[in-house]
Amino acid sequence: MDEKEMKVIELQDVKKIYEVGAEKVYALNGVNMSVERGEFVAIMGPSGSGKSTLLNLIGCLDRPTEGKVYINGIDTSELSGRELTELRRDTIGFVFQQYNLIPTLTAFENVELPMIFKNVAKHEREKRAEELLNLVGLGKELQRKPRELSGGQQQRVAIARALANEPSILLCDEPTGNLDTKSGRQVMETISDLNRRGVTIVLVTHDPSTAAFAGRTVRITDGRLI
Ligand SMILES: Nc1ncnc2c1ncn2[C@@H]1O[C@H](COP(=O)(O)OP(=O)(O)O)[C@@H](O)[C@H]1O
Numbered sequence: 001m002d003e004k005e006m007k008v009i010e011l012q013d014v015k016k017i018y019e020v021g022a023e024k025v026y027a028l029n030g031v032n033m034s035v036e037r038g039e040f041v042a043i044m045g046p047s048g049s050g051k052s053t054l055l056n057l058i059g060c061l062d063r064p065t066e067g068k069v070y071i072n073g074i075d076t077s078e079l080s081g082r083e084l085t086e087l088r089r090d091t092i093g094f095v096f097q098q099y100n101l102i103p104t105l106t107a108f109e110n111v112e113l114p115m116i117f118k119n120v121a122k123h124e125r126e127k128r129a130e131e132l133l134n135l136v137g138l139g140k141e142l143q144r145k146p147r148e149l150s151g152g153q154q155q156r157v158a159i160a161r162a163l164a165n166e167p168s169i170l171l172c173d174e175p176t177g178n179l180d181t182k183s184g185r186q187v188m189e190t191i192s193d194l195n196r197r198g199v200t201i202v203l204v205t206h207d208p209s210t211a212a213f214a215g216r217t218v219r220i221t222d223g224r225l226i
Pocket residue numbers: 018019020025026027045046047048049050051052053054
């Protein structure tokens with residue numbers, strides 16, 4: 001593999017400017033970074049420093065105002081909205097601070113849902129949903145609704161759901177932000193285990209003990225990496 005192929009994420013001079021009335025907010029002000037296949041990178045910085053904006057651009061949930069975002073060597077600025085959605089669905093999994101599970105569905109059904117959207121056959125998606133929930137340590141909680149699970153268990157369901165379409169990149173925005181120390185550690189152990197299985201991880205946090213699980217930490221302040 002040459003150097004270019006090993007880079008799964010590359011940002012070149014990325015800026016994100018929000019216009020709020022007459023005011024311009026430079027949420028990202030010239031960010032360059034790259035992540036290699038199989039890495040586990042933590043992005044640390046204070047509240048308002050641009051962490052979520054950065055993760056959303058890496059995850060193709062949004063486009064930069066200036067600069068380029070490459071995913072697996074693909075220049076995402078050249079993709080149509082539909083192509084960008086497909087790239088995101090097939091390559092990237094997201095985990096958010098608020099879990100974002102569907103309250104009326106069981107753990108099993110929440111994990112199955114992305115595979116229904118992708119037209120995966122029933123037998124295959126049921127098998128995979130069960131495997132993923134076993135992988136995150138929730139083999140006994142398949143039929144529980146989110147409100148019947150602890151915060152840490154809900155976050156592990158969210159991780160299993162993020163893996164449903166077999167993403168090569170998992171993006172986590174403050175995944176332990178709502179959890180007590182012990183549940184947070186269990187969630188981080190689950191994420192580390194996925195990294196050991198080959199998933200590239202980019203995780204945003206303001207908590208040093210969460211960042212300590214990563215192989216490398218980059219710091220952001222006022223929209224710039226330091
Ligand atoms: N949709 C938006 N519109 C206007 N300003 C925004 C928007 N999203 C974020 N910002 C601003 O951009 C900056 C970075 O925000 P964010 O990326 O959410 O930071 P963090 O995740 O590090 O707390 C902040 O000043 C925030 O107020």
